[in-house]
Amino acid sequence: MDYSTLVVEDRGLVRTIELHRPERRNAMNTAMQEELIAALKETVTSCGSRVLVLTGAGGAFCSGMDLAALQGLEAQSPTERRTDAERIAELFRTLYELPIPTIAAVQGAAMAGGTGLAMICDFTLATPEARFGFTEARIGFVPALVSAYLALQIGDKRSRNLLLTARVFDAEEACRLGLVNEVVPHAELAGRVEALTDALLANSPQSLSATKRLMAAQNRAWLDAATALAVEANTQARETEDFHEGIAAFLAKRKPVWKG
Numbered sequence: 598m599d600y601s602t603l604v605v606e607d608r609g610l611v612r613t614i615e616l617h618r619p620e621r622r623n624a625m626n627t628a629m630q631e632e633l634i635a636a637l638k639e640t641v642t643s644c645g646s647r648v649l650v651l652t653g654a655g656g657a658f659c660s661g662m663d664l665a666a667l668q669g670l671e672a673q674s675p676t677e678r679r680t681d682a683e684r685i686a687e688l689f690r691t692l693y694e695l696p697i698p699t700i701a702a703v704q705g706a707a708m709a710g711g712t713g714l715a716m717i718c719d720f721t722l723a724t725p726e727a728r729f730g731f732t733e734a735r736i737g738f739v740p741a742l743v744s745a746y747l748a749l750q751i752g753d754k755r756s757r758n759l760l761l762t763a764r765v766f767d768a769e770e771a772c773r774l775g776l777v778n779e780v781v782p783h784a785e786l787a788g789r790v791e792a793l794t795d796a797l798l799a800n801s802p803q804s805l806s807a808t809k810r811l812m813a814a815q816n817r818a819w820l821d822a823a824t825a826l827a828v829e830a831n832t833q834a835r836e837t838e839d840f841h842e843g844i845a846a847f848l849a850k851r852k853p854v855w856k857g
């Protein structure tokens with residue numbers, strides 16, 4: 598498959614997916630979401646990979662949703678807004694349930710949905726310069742679809758702290774919270790990813806796949822319910838005055854005036 602927003606490389610038993618919109622700090626648009634879903638599914642259906650590495654081009658991992666692409670949301674129908682929310686939900690769920698080990702190699706910004714992509718991977722390695730944040734509240738949005746995975750990983754109290762403050766935090770704090778496995782110097786990141794990949798490839802592929810499927814199954818009923826609620830919340834948030842004000846303020850580089 599040809600990709601316009603990704604660079605996909607297969608080397609032996611390892612597939613690397615690079616988010617490749619460096620001019621937009623690898624912000625996700627509809628095309629990137631669709632291509633990521635397709636590339637993830639292809640990883641296990643046709644290329645025979647046993648480890649997936651997810652990374653970003655240039656100086657960022659993924660700066661979240663492409664806000665410039667959201668300008669036309671006011672013209673969308675409720676059905677189209679729900680379709681957008683369901684696509685993001687499918688992306689996160691596909692990555693979470695991928696039956697092979699996944700590694701996120703993060704340098705630079707991993708904001709909002711970008712933080713989601715990074716933390717949903719089985720292993721998240723980050724450079725000291727990496728920055729994370731669930732910044733949706735700053736633009737009047739709701740970090741709905743990522744909230745279930747966040748609560749699953751770090752619990753309710755810590756999740757509320759990050760989601761409600763919408764603050765940006767560094768790699769060391771992300772590691773203390775459990776969202777990052779290791780903080781690795783920039784010059785050593787590629788080597789550490791390779792070493793971790795080799796360690797995973799030394800294990801039984803059947804065992805790793807069975808373990809991932811088991812852990813996904815243990816959380817499936819809860820995630821099904823949480824995702825349904827999140828899709829609804831995401832869809833409704835796109836219809837609010839605060840969201841449209843937040844997008845307009847961001848694009849105009851001014852402070853938003855919230856109406857609540």
